[in-house]
Amino acid sequence: MSDPRRSIPRTDALLSLIDAPRLSQPALKALAAELQGAARRGEIAPRDVEPLFLERAGGPVSGLTRVLNATGVVVHTNVGRAPLSAEAVDAMVNAAGYVDVEMDLGTGLRSRMRGAEAAAALLAACPAAEDALVVNNGAAALLLACAALAEGSKVVISRGELIEIGAGFRLPELIESAHVELVEVGATNRTHPHDYAAAAPGAAAILKVHPSNYRIHGFTAEAGVEQLRAVADEHGLALVVDTGSGLLRPDPALPDEPDAATALKQGADIVLFSGDKLLGGPQAGVILGRRWAVEKLKKHPLARAVRIDKLRLAALEASVRERSTPTSDYLHADPEELRRRAEELARRVGGRVVAHDGRVGGGGAPGHPLPGWAVELPERLAAPLRAGSPAVIGRVHEGRLLLDLRCVPPAEDETIAARVEECMS
Template sequence: MVDKQNSRYQLPSVDKILNDPEITKATRDLPRSAVVNAIRSVLSSFRQEINHGSRQPDKTITMRELAPLISVTAREALAPIGNRVINATGVIIHTNLGRAPLAQPAIEAAASIAGGYSDLEYDLETGRRGSRTGAVESLITSLTGASAALVVNNNAAALFFILNALAKEKEVIVSRGELVEIGGSFRLPQIMAAAGCVMTEVGTTNKTKAADYVGALGKDTALMLKVHTSNYRVLGFTASVALDELVELGREHDVSVVEDLGSGNLIKINGLEEPTVSASVKAGADLITFSGDKMLGGPQCGFIIGRADLVQTLRNHPIYRALRLDKMTLAALEATLNLYINDDPKEKIPVPAMLNQSLDTLKERARRLLSALAGTTEVEIEQGATKAKVGGGSLPGQELKSWGLRIKPLGMSEDMLASCLREAKSPIIARIEAGEVVLDMMTVSDAEIESLAVGIRSAVDGSS
């Protein structure tokens, strides 16, 4: 058995390693603290190997052996956790890739605010405390026609907030066909339980009728909840209660109706069937929640709009302070909403702009990339039709006509090529279909073509 106490003395000390010329040369451009932490990490790994018997305790460890290990360990620790990537998947609102890219004015507004102080909660006219969210709330009510608005840090928080503040220890009626599960395996029943509500399911998975809601109403009913099934679709022998019909039932029985709309679509684009927020306002829902970083195209946030008295109740609730937005998010959001009012969002905001692209535009982008890849060996490349998606739990089952490149590697597997693309200087995220790596132009900008071509060449050359 290895003597664990004596084995650690077979390794050089941290100071000896730190001051060795080999180590100094390999880490000269790195902060001292990062090098020290890397040395400790490498030595700890060696000790574990010795103690587990996978390394001989009397084996001499040279500085030449340690130098690259310490250098790599330190550099990996210093590498940024978040990286800008090229989204070539064709999924526009890709949750794993950060959802909506921001418009340039939103980026500039956030950067400007981040670099100094701001009038976040200060009224420049009166010199007194001002409203943190007044500007964005005024903009969203103007855009949707709602009476009042509140903005919090995401849509899940918005729904949880409503349930906890307005229906704690009371009943909330919801159709069994709308018991959604969102990303990360969070399910509506769990959210309701965490909010302290009593969930009452009505109807069946495929059919829910108005009579089902009426039959469930009781003295402890606080809300009727309608959830837009934004990430799945039930087809065939189905029935559901329209929002305006549910609102009528709510008014007859003095029960508020809340709609979780999800995607936050503010405008009609290219005949897409995703419902708009203003349509839900017109239908009369008492409160509506939706995301800011999906089809709206802004930063992560969640909106609550609707009846002024209910919004005010939420505003006065102590939980609200825990859900407030920071100054950078508010600046980016205000700039995004202003583009809807003062400009054409289908040209200026990336998500609506991508959804509004013509097929000819995508074909020209693919042609440019194909031309930039001329002469690339070890792969077969052709352009052709692809199918893109909105993503972000919007328009499930609906595919968008798109165009892109299909790359068939000759000297490696498609999985290996996709992996090499992810390791490019500007990481490229593609998709794999039928043994080919597909680069969908729907989510690639014109400005990314050059970096995309460089990354593809590097991936092919580096693996050959």
């Protein structure tokens, strides 16, 4: 018998099928090699190589798959954290061409005002800040703050705030890469103002970090920003507060979540946080604070290495200026409306409507429930729902698949129902 692999189409034969390629020649050759390899391994039939090649060569240029987030987790890091609003997307599209990101159109000369529009939007939204700077992400903001305010010196931090952030990055290692020495004070569960004061001589800054994805209960104590301001003033130290999740001002729905405005009013010199969490914008590291402190960060050589691109500057400005963002809408979703939508989905596809608490996610408000509802379906549907287009991800819990529509735009409810029906059949 002849080997069926002999019928796998040659690369030149596949390339000749494309009259007006959207992909580059190297990308088309890589796609051909991928499909030929799959056919040789028996993962697909040789006869399927040609139609799959034509389908994928004419498909989206990006390899990212659109996802409908039915987990109930609003700031879901694994699927891109905060979804952008239509206005923020439009702003990015407008900025995709030539824009005056570093040009003074009045004089025609180069401008040093890169990011000025985004900074102005942030200052308008948070009047407690005197100046603003935006960098690549939250980790970059922390790295730059430590380098600019304490390079070659010491930074005092509570042991209970030496956390590990996403993908295994540990805060101490990140901070020490700025050529500073960390001075750990207090205990994991209790740190007092006098602990900071004892370590202050010879230091350059105090750092207070939101503990992100965990919370300690019971016999605990921590020094507040006002108390740390007093210690910093007594010893001539800068006070840096990393609020983490990006809340600009207090939100009654998240009563224990720190916000930038309050930290600044209580005396922080610098407040920093991520732009793609509760702020509801793109990935960014937002730095707000006193003019002298922000100016030091702007002048540090590392600022150039961590600067942000024009697309995200545009999206961040739009997100801050908007009345509301998808993230805010999902956080404050009406539980009764969520129940009505869940009941309609269950009526369409079967399953049972059950009470389900959503979560903020992204390190924000750890353990804080967002009351809502979900449709309970067999766990076996989870994998095929993830494999389709658009991918639908739900929460698998105790042998059940839970679809929570909190973070699904209402216009996509029909898409969710159609995907479930497709997988059931």
